[in-house]
Amino acid sequence: MEARAGRRAPQPKDDGRDLREVILAATRGLLDERRFDELSVADILAAAQVARGSFYFYFASKHEVLAELVRRAIARGHEVAQPWLTHDEPDQRRASVRHGISHGARLWREEAPVLRAIVENWRTDPELTALWRDQMAGFTAATTERITTDDATAPGVDPAALGAALTWLGERLYYLAALDVAPFADEDTLVEVLTHIWMTSLYGESAR
Amino acid sequence: MEARAGRRAPQPKDDGRDLREVILAATRGLLDERRFDELSVADILAAAQVARGSFYFYFASKHEVLAELVRRAIARGHEVAQPWLTHDEPDQRRASVRHGISHGARLWREEAPVLRAIVENWRTDPELTALWRDQMAGFTAATTERITTDDATAPGVDPAALGAALTWLGERLYYLAALDVAPFADEDTLVEVLTHIWMTSLYGESAR
DNA sequence: TAGCGTCTAGACATACTGTCTAGACGCTAG
C-alpha cells in the first residue's frame, strides 16, 4: 500500500510517543530475553501497547522491524570501522589491529541482542540477507584494502579471500561470545585469539 | 508418548518400505531445493507419501528429523576427522593440514543440504543446539590436541581458544561456500585461505 | 479369533500472520 511513503510527519499521540519508535524499542527490549524467532507480532503488540493495525501501518512484517534495528546498530558500527582503514608503521600494526578488534567487541557487547538476531535470522528473509551480506562485504573491502596497502600476506593467497575469511571469523567469534560460548565469552581471550590470527595470517608475526 | 521406545521392528508395508527411512529420505530431498524453515510437515508428508499419524509416530517434530539426518552426516564426518589427530614431521605439516581441510570441503560438498540446514537452525531447537555444539566441541578438542602435541602457537595464546577459533572459522567458510558466496564458492580458493590461516596461526609459516 | 503394531484419512484445538472493517480523535484546508 506504500502507506509510509506519502504520509505526513506522525502526529503525537496523547502521551507524545511516536508509535514507530515505540515498536522498535519494544522489539529491541524483547530481544534482550528471547530469540527473534520466538517472538510473535502479538508479543510485540503487547510489549509496545500498540494495536495490530498500527504495527502493519509502519512495518510490513516483524522482519522489517529487525532490519531497521540492524541498520541503526550498523550505523553505530561505522564509527568503529573507521580505524581499520588507516595505514600504520610496522611497529604499530599490532596495536592498531588489536584496537580495531576491541572496538568490534565493544559494539557487539552493546548491540548484542540485535546483532545476535540478525546473525541467526538473515537467511530467513531476502531483505535481511542483502543487509547482512552487504555489511560483511563492506568489512571485507576495508580489510582487503588494508592488506593490499600494507602489501601483506603470502604469495598465492588471494587478498580478497583472506579479507573475507578474517571478516567472517570475527562475525562468528563475536556471535559465539554473545551466546556465552566458551572460551569466547571471556573478552580478553577473544581479543587475544583474533589478534593472533590477524597478525600471523597478515604479517607472519607470531611474536607477542 | 514414547511410542518409539517399546515398539517392535517395523513390519514392511505392501511395497516393503520402512516409513522412517522414507520420511528421512524425503526430507533430505526437499532440503536440496528449499531451506529447512520453509518446509512444513505437510510438505514432508506429501513428498514421502505418508500419513500425518505415521510421521508423528516416528518423529516428535520436523526438528527431530533434521537431528537424525545430521547425526548420519556427522557419522560420515568422523572418517574425515581422523587424519587431524596424527602427528607429523614439520616438513609434512602443510600437506597434512591441507589434506584435512580438503576432506572437510568434500564432506560439505556431499552433505551440503543437511549441513546447511543444521548451521541455519541449530539455535531454534534445544536438541539441535546440543548436537551442533557437541560436534564443534569435538572438532575443537581434536584441533587443540594437535596444537599442544606439536607445541605450536605463540605464548599468551590459549591453545583451546585457537583450536575453537579455527574450528568455527571452518564451519563458517564451508557454510558460505555451500551458499555460493564469493570468494569461497571456488573450492581451491577456500582451501588455500583456510590452509594459510591454519599454517600461519599455528606454526608461523607464511611461506608457500 | 483376539490382540498388537502399523498405517491411513481426516477432524480437531491452538496459534500465528497479514488483511480488513468500523469507528474515534485531532489537525487543517476550504
Place this chain on the structure above:
DNA sequence: CTAGCGTCTAGACAGTATGTCTAGACGCTA
C-alpha cells in the same frame, strides 16, 4: 464551521501451520 485526511484502536477474518486425536484397515502372532 465542517469536511477530509492521517493516525490510531479494537477486533473480526481467511489462510496456514502444528501437534493431538479418533476410527478404521490390514497383517502378523499368540
